[in-house]
Amino acid sequence: MSRAYRTREQWRELIAEFEQSNLSQKDFCEPRGINSAYFSQRRAELKREAEDNDTSFALAVPQSATAQQTLQLRLGQTELVLPLSVSPRWVAQLVKELSA
Known part of the structure; x- marks a missing residue:
């Protein structure tokens, strides 16, 4: 085989x-x-x-149009749910701080 x-x-x-x-x-x-x-x-x-x-990545899961407008970030068993109104710069800074 x-x-x-x-x-x-x-x-x-x-x-x-x-x-x-x-x-x-x-x-x-x-x-x-x-x-x-x-x-x-x-x-x-x-x-x-x-x-x-340090090439870990997070899975971003889009929600349907009828669902509440949120951004979900998952890494392993950890999930972070944020409103779409959150600043992209804030998200980038959060990711940077968590990866340090």
Whole structure:
């Protein structure tokens, strides 16, 4: 059986999918044909790389037009909900201060 080649972005997507899945690593990896030890190794490498390069990112989730006008920023299990009226400069300063 040949091993599938995955790009860094594909690994990041797989890891994000795993973290949202509420499955054990074994239950997540097995149906996808991924060795769970290798998955763990790749996950640790990408986490270290992100920490070393400070390339973490937050997911901005747009709301529907009928929903209250807010901006949601999510990073892992942390969520920040702000009104759209907040200044973009204030948001940028907040992100800068939190990343320090």
